[in-house]
Amino acid sequence: MKVGKVPTEILEEVIFKNIQHKRPEVLVRPGIGEDCAVVDFGENVCVMSTDPITGAIKDIGSLSIHVTCNDIASNGVEPLGVMMTILAPVGTTKEDLNYVMQEANKAAASINVEIIGGHSEITDAVNRMVITTTAIGRQKKSDLVTSKGAKIGDSIIMTKHAGLEGTAILAADLEERLEKSISHEVIETAKGFAKKISVVKEGVLAGAVGVSSMHDVTEGGLLGALWELGEASDVGIEVYEEKIPVAPETLEICEVLSIDPFKLISSGVMIMAVSQDKENLLLETFEKNKIEAAVIGRIVEGEKVILRGGIKKVLEAPEADELYKVI
Known part of the structure; x- marks a missing residue:
């Protein structure tokens, strides 16, 4: 298989198929386009998500916090705690770990999240640092938002601009290469x-x-996330390329x-379906809070498509992220 997320057909055939034991307390289980697990705790639910950082080198401590907390936010809930596992290669120094933890702490404080536990070790099983974080949030059961709720006729809104995280990673990790063609x-x-x-x-x-419905945009980019949202809700997607903000x-x-x-x-981009x-x-709420947002399409019956110059192109299941073509 290629570098990146396991293909969706293998997720369904191998990963999801082999998760057979079920408990009644689990309200949201693994599925295509579903960001979080949700567990019933009576009036409240516990919302959980886990993510690794494998495609970046610089800013890995900060990214590890934000990426998994973004998943929690896609359920409309504020994350409260993060557990962190650090697997560092042989040769990692105390200073390296200190820098990562300082960055992680700074990121956690910026969104009012506590690092509540985890694990760290030096291992020859990795050739560069890998961080996996698990974020936890609490929410009223009646307020639960998932990726599965999109309805025909809903508008599709995205925040910020496409390729946000990937652009930051590429600029930081490939700076010397890019400086040959792009200004400082x-x-x-x-x-x-x-x-x-x-x-x-x-x-x-x-x-x-x-x-x-909400879904944060991670590996596979905006088009991959749109496909996943449509797949999770079993609806069609019609998105207009000229309306997608790109820096x-x-x-x-x-x-x-x-x-x-x-x-x-x-990461940093949220897509949502809203009546x-x-x-x-x-949109007024976002503008009042100084959050960039744009209507880029709508939920429809039938296929998941992007319109480019009036020509429809079918959206496909996300493959390896573009980041891995150059890093």
Whole structure:
């Protein structure tokens, strides 16, 4: 198999098929496009998600916190704690670990999350640091939002701009290579995108407004996330390429590296389906809170497609992220 997420058909055939024992307390189980597990605790539910950071080198401590907390936010809930597992290669120094933990602590504090436990070890099983985090949140059962709730006629809204996280990673990790073709100012601006990777604020705000469905955009990029949302809700997707916000820095970096910004890892971007009668309220809420947002499509019957210059192209299940073509 290729580097990156296990293909969806293998997830269904091998991973999900072999999870057979069920407990009645589990309300949301593993599924395509589903970000979190949800466990019934009476009036409240416990929302949990876990993610590794494997495609980045710099800022790995900060990314490890934000990526998994973003999953919790996609359920419309504020994360409260994170457990962290650090697998570091032979040769890692005390200073290396100190830097990672300082960055993780800074990121956690910025979204009011506590690092509540985990594990760390030096191992020859990895050739660079790998961090896996598990985030936990608590929510009223009646307020639960999942990826499965999108309804025909809903508008599709995305926050920020496509390829956000991937642009920041590429600018930081491939800086020397990019400097041959791109100005220092563009690279520095692109590296600054790392400060926008949390979607906790917009996830909680959208949950309060009452959206039908949410999904944060990670590996596979925006198009992959749209396909997953449609798959989870068993609906069609119609998205308009000209309405998708993309930063000029992302376009320039992707052009130099010959990769597709719409298929580039995009933590920091949230997509959501919202009924048309709540669309304006949601956009006004985002604007009031200084969160960039745009309507990029709608939920329809039938196929999942993107319209490019009036021509329909069918969205496909996400494959290896564009990031892995160059890192």
